[in-house]
Amino acid sequence: MTTASTPVTGALGGSSRVRPLAALRQTTTLAWRSLVSVKHNPLELVDYSISPIMFVFLFTFVFGGQMAGSPEAYLQYALAGIIVQNTLFMSMYTAMALNTDLTKGVFDRLRSLPIARSAPLLGRIAADLAKQLWAMLLMLALGTVLGFDITGGVAGFLGGLLLLLIFAAAMSWTAVLIGMLAGDAEKVQVFAFTLIFPITFTSSAFVMVDTMPGWLQAWVNVNPVTQLSDAFRGLLLGTPAGEPIMWSLIWAAGIALVFAPLAMRAYRHRV
Amino acid sequence: MQYAIRADGLAKRFNQTRALAGVDLQVPVGSVLGLLGPNGAGKTTAVRIFATLLRPDEGRAEVAGYDVVRQAGRVRSMIGLTGQYAAVDENLTGTENLLMIGRLLGMPRGAARARAVELLDRFRLDEAAGRAAKTYSGGMRRRLDLAASLVGRPQILFLDEPTTGLDPHSRGEVWDMLRVLVAEGVTVLLTTQYLDEADRLADNIVVIDQGRVIADGTPDGLKAQVGGQVLQLRPARATDLATAHALLTEAAGPLAKIEGDEITVPVKDPELMPSVVRRLDQAGIAVAELTLRRSSLDEVFMVLTGHRAQPQTAAGDDEGDDEQYATAGSLS
Numbered sequence: 219m220t221t222a223s224t225p226v227t228g229a230l231g232g233s234s235r236v237r238p239l240a241a242l243r244q245t246t247t248l249a250w251r252s253l254v255s256v257k258h259n260p261l262e263l264v265d266y267s268i269s270p271i272m273f274v275f276l277f278t279f280v281f282g283g284q285m286a287g288s289p290e291a292y293l294q295y296a297l298a299g300i301i302v303q304n305t306l307f308m309s310m311y312t313a314m315a316l317n318t319d320l321t322k323g324v325f326d327r328l329r330s331l332p333i334a335r336s337a338p339l340l341g342r343i344a345a346d347l348a349k350q351l352w353a354m355l356l357m358l359a360l361g362t363v364l365g366f367d368i369t370g371g372v373a374g375f376l377g378g379l380l381l382l383l384i385f386a387a388a389m390s391w392t393a394v395l396i397g398m399l400a401g402d403a404e405k406v407q408v409f410a411f412t413l414i415f416p417i418t419f420t421s422s423a424f425v426m427v428d429t430m431p432g433w434l435q436a437w438v439n440v441n442p443v444t445q446l447s448d449a450f451r452g453l454l455l456g457t458p459a460g461e462p463i464m465w466s467l468i469w470a471a472g473i474a475l476v477f478a479p480l481a482m483r484a485y486r487h488r489v
Numbered sequence: 490m491q492y493a494i495r496a497d498g499l500a501k502r503f504n505q506t507r508a509l510a511g512v513d514l515q516v517p518v519g520s521v522l523g524l525l526g527p528n529g530a531g532k533t534t535a536v537r538i539f540a541t542l543l544r545p546d547e548g549r550a551e552v553a554g555y556d557v558v559r560q561a562g563r564v565r566s567m568i569g570l571t572g573q574y575a576a577v578d579e580n581l582t583g584t585e586n587l588l589m590i591g592r593l594l595g596m597p598r599g600a601a602r603a604r605a606v607e608l609l610d611r612f613r614l615d616e617a618a619g620r621a622a623k624t625y626s627g628g629m630r631r632r633l634d635l636a637a638s639l640v641g642r643p644q645i646l647f648l649d650e651p652t653t654g655l656d657p658h659s660r661g662e663v664w665d666m667l668r669v670l671v672a673e674g675v676t677v678l679l680t681t682q683y684l685d686e687a688d689r690l691a692d693n694i695v696v697i698d699q700g701r702v703i704a705d706g707t708p709d710g711l712k713a714q715v716g717g718q719v720l721q722l723r724p725a726r727a728t729d730l731a732t733a734h735a736l737l738t739e740a741a742g743p744l745a746k747i748e749g750d751e752i753t754v755p756v757k758d759p760e761l762m763p764s765v766v767r768r769l770d771q772a773g774i775a776v777a778e779l780t781l782r783r784s785s786l787d788e789v790f791m792v793l794t795g796h797r798a799q800p801q802t803a804a805g806d807d808e809g810d811d812e813q814y815a816t817a818g819s820l821s
Contacts, residue, residue, distance in 0.1 A: 255578065
């Protein structure tokens with residue numbers, strides 16, 4: 219942040235402020251950088267593809283019969299939850315990638331360039347949302363092959379994806395904060411998974427809430443993962459989901475409102 | 490604009506640690522400044538302030554005539570930075586790394602690609618251009634990092650310990666490439682822990698320690714203050730000390746002095762070693778240790794500040810990380 223601005227005289231735009239169009243191009247370039255790196259790091263592709271596929275198969279065929287009588291019947295309930303859980307796990311990759319950039323010095327290089335200060339952050343978030351969308355589509359496609367029926371139609375399908383992406387974007391700010399505060403990428407992983415694992419399981423993502431003890435239900439019913447799973451499931455299946463959709467959006471807004479300023483402060487402080 | 494880089498009273502504090510305690514320096518356009526100092530001296534902090542990555546607490550710095558705080562954007566469009574850790578994206582290829590920088594600098598795609606190819610060629614990375622940087626050797630990575638800092642044709646280049654951790658061959662390569670840049674008129678500020686690196690590359694050297702400038706001048710000027718090499722002799726028998734001392738005084742001059750069970754003498758002429766060996770042999774003095782070593786950074790600091798360069802150097806450990814030519818055992 220500059221305290222005083224100087225008049226721009228050079229054609230290159232020498233002042234610290236970067237024009238919006240240039241900032242957008244820089245963000246796109248940095249998003250490209252995050253996506254193209256997958257090409258040289260096939261293991262990353264495994265993270266984004268194999269794990270989601272594995273989740274769908276395991277939940278469907280291991281739990282399906284016992285949970286709902288048949289794998290297909292359980293899939294119809296659980297696919298939405300499986301995708302929500304995967305989305306939350308994947309949002310933490312943003313934290314790890316940012317942390318790696320910080321500790322390896324890539325951020326220093328970027329900051330020594332005359333580019334918008336927010337571009338490295340927004341480029342990373344945009345690329346990670348693209349990867350999120352890829353995993354969602356992959357899981358939905360696989361689910362459909364295994365017998366999942368998107369009874370909500372095209373509108374429910376698109377609306378569901380949009381809702382998940384909005385939630386993932388809000389979660390990115392949590393991920394940015396974790397990435398900025400953590401000492402190294404491994405700590406990010408430990409912290410993120412310790413946080414997300416219990417949150418996703420104490421929800422309606424995989425099971426109906428009414429079999430749980432009352433004290434647990436109290437938490438599960440306010441858990442954002444419950445709201446998001448119910449909302450996404452409702453949209454995909456075309457069942458009424460107005461209330462969970464509203465609560466999901468409120469949660470997303472709340473998370474963004476709390477964590478975006480904290481994350482930006484940590485970002486400014488750290489880079 | 491007479492100076493490419495100048496600093497007046499730069500100070501920076503991190504919590505309780507004073508990283509910089511009032512640093513003044515000037516780097517004339519087109520020259521190379523070697524910023525020399527031990528770990529923790531404040532070299533990296535200074536570079537990070539010049540490169541607009543850190544704000545100074547006090548004092549001011551100008552790069553290319555622009556204030557690093559108030560005109561950070563302008564400074565950034567004039568400089569290239571190569572950090573202590575090779576800041577390339579390991580998951581991108583050499584080409585992609587340079588392409589990314591070119592695009593970020595606003596070059597059209599074609600121009601960015603052409604510049605990437607040109608730089609990869611120049612830094613002899615053309616064969617590895619299509620491979621991910623994580624497969625590169627340390628030297629290749631450092632060359633790619635250097636190339637990345639040159640994409641925008643900066644007039645001023647900051648190199649923070651560009652050869653730390655490299656093998657001698659790779660160091661030589663980095664030096665050669667820097668010389669080419671300097672010949673093209675680029676101003677370079679280079680930090681290093683190695684006296685010989687500053688000696689080979691820099692027009693001027695600023696020595697900093699504990700956040701302060703403790704000496705500056707040309708490499709030759711500083712070396713004259715410190716002396717050339719030091720010869721150390723430890724006779725196998727303590728009774729030979731006096732004889733050996735007389736012999737060394739005769740051969741190398743009156744500065745020879747006895748310290749414990751050994752004799753040290755500063756020498757300017759490296760050719761002296763064979764004659765010393767011959768004399769010792771003739772006098773029948775059995776030698777436990779005979780060493781000729783270059784004045785080390787340690788000695789620069791000993792001379793300039795009166796304390797050791799590396800706080801972690803254990804008491805009584807007299808060798809720094811300098812080269813040693815030791816001859817052990819009896820010569821007779």
